[in-house]
Amino acid sequence: MSSALPQVREILASVRLDPVRYAIRDLAVLAEDMARQGKEILPLNIGDPVLFDFCTPPHLIEAAAQAMRDGHNGYAPSPGVGVAIEAIRANAEEEGLRNIQSIFITEGVSEAVDICLTALLGPDDNLLTPSPEYPLYSAILAKLGIQKKSYRLDEANNWEPDIEHMASRVNKNTRGLVLINPNNPTGAVYSRSTLERIAEIARRHNLVIFTDEIYEKLVLDSESHIPIATLAPDVAVVTLNGLSKACLAPGWRVGWGIVSGDAAAVRPYVEGIHKLLRARLCANHPLQYAIPAALQGPDEYLHEAVRKLRTRRDLVTAWAKKTPGVSCVPPKAAFYAFPRLDIEEDDETFVKGLLKEKNVLVVHGSGFDQPPPYRHIRIVFLPREDILQDALNRIAAYLRERAP
Numbered sequence: 508m509s510s511a512l513p514q515v516r517e518i519l520a521s522v523r524l525d526p527v528r529y530a531i532r533d534l535a536v537l538a539e540d541m542a543r544q545g546k547e548i549l550p551l552n553i554g555d556p557v558l559f560d561f562c563t564p565p566h567l568i569e570a571a572a573q574a575m576r577d578g579h580n581g582y583a584p585s586p587g588v589g590v591a592i593e594a595i596r597a598n599a600e601e602e603g604l605r606n607i608q609s610i611f612i613t614e615g616v617s618e619a620v621d622i623c624l625t626a627l628l629g630p631d632d633n634l635l636t637p638s639p640e641y642p643l644y645s646a647i648l649a650k651l652g653i654q655k656k657s658y659r660l661d662e663a664n665n666w667e668p669d670i671e672h673m674a675s676r677v678n679k680n681t682r683g684l685v686l687i688n689p690n691n692p693t694g695a696v697y698s699r700s701t702l703e704r705i706a707e708i709a710r711r712h713n714l715v716i717f718t719d720e721i722y723e724k725l726v727l728d729s730e731s732h733i734p735i736a737t738l739a740p741d742v743a744v745v746t747l748n749g750l751s752k753a754c755l756a757p758g759w760r761v762g763w764g765i766v767s768g769d770a771a772a773v774r775p776y777v778e779g780i781h782k783l784l785r786a787r788l789c790a791n792h793p794l795q796y797a798i799p800a801a802l803q804g805p806d807e808y809l810h811e812a813v814r815k816l817r818t819r820r821d822l823v824t825a826w827a828k829k830t831p832g833v834s835c836v837p838p839k840a841a842f843y844a845f846p847r848l849d850i851e852e853d854d855e856t857f858v859k860g861l862l863k864e865k866n867v868l869v870v871h872g873s874g875f876d877q878p879p880p881y882r883h884i885r886i887v888f889l890p891r892e893d894i895l896q897d898a899l900n901r902i903a904a905y906l907r908e909r910a911p
């Protein structure tokens with residue numbers, strides 16, 4: 508009998524995962540290595556307000572804790588608990604959504620996107636996604652083996668979608684389009700005329716609009732955010748939202764989807780969504796009881812969060828204005844700025860160098876599917892002003908040292 512150990516045969520991951528990238532967390536792994544070596548990293552990479560000086564509102568915590576004390580600790584109904592769904596419906600109707608055909612609660616917007624795309628897309632279908640893009644959508648499409656077709660966000664037009672380009676990307680296999688409004692990574696809020704033109708494209712080609720409005724309540728200036736579903740009650744729209752951002756509870760993993768549109772047209776699709784909702788049992792049960800508190804309770808905490816974010820946004824835009832080699836469309840919402848850098852190297856090399864030499868962690872634009880030759884970085888402006896200013900000074904110094 509041979510005593511040699513059998514040769515290791517690797518268990519390979521699916522080839523479908525080859526295109527999956529999540530630069531935001533991938534870079535964090537590098538930063539964690541550095542932190543283990545004793546380096547203090549300034550993290551301007553992850554959009555989690557609770558990591559900074561923002562706290563989950565006590566009335567939401569109390570609503571969730573009370574639900575646990577009240578015994579809501581078993582499985583919930585698959586679409587979600589009734590009082591939470593009714594609170595979402597009342598809020599949506601108040602915002603002007605009509606023809607609501609289904610509301611369902613999920614483990615964050617992330618699970619809602621997974622379920623809604625899986626329920627819609629078949630092997631030959633394709634979906635329009637923005638470039639730059641929050642990478643969740645591409646990751647799910649890769650997992651499903653579905654082709655994505657990127658449409659351009661136009662930096663020269665305040666990062667609004669390039670409508671002609673979007674229309675030109677539609678073919679006979681296109682089933683839907685993704686809209687992130689307010690936008691991650693650009694901080695843009697889309698105008699009524701842009702939204703009307705997008706609705707018209709969807710109407711003409713019978714597309715489902717997936718509108719990710721998770722930053723809806725974090726608009727920093729006076730203009731308002733318009734949910735596209737309110738402009739197109741006849742078009743199939745899935746409006747996505749949740750507690751992660753404006754409600755300052757990302758770790759709770761609570762989100763939801765609202766399907767609106769013509770009842771007869773969307774019925775089979777809604778049935779598909781509910782089939783998948785049942786197959787995964789339910790979302791977090793007791794935490795769903797925080798939804799009525801979030802949508803109907805006091806919102807002073809939100810005004811306070813917006814006030815802080817506005818000051819921090821202004822700090823980043825002022826820095827971008829005065830720093831050679833940087834230009835930035837001022838973000839109007841959320842907590843992201845997406846400045847363009849005038850640098851020789853590619854943006855990923857820049858970001859890794861910045862991390863190693865200045866201990867500042869940002870994410871490169873190409874990590875958001877922003878194609879070359881552009882060189883952008885995404886800056887999360889959640890940190891306190893002193894920390895943010897320190898990080899911005901270091902980025903400026905790094906740029907200066909590399910200037911020709």
Ligand code: PLP
Binds near residue numbers: 617762
């Ligand atoms: N959609 C966008 C545009 C995001 O920026 C994020 C998180 O950063 C998510 C969805 C994830 O939302 P959730 O935490 O509800 O899964």
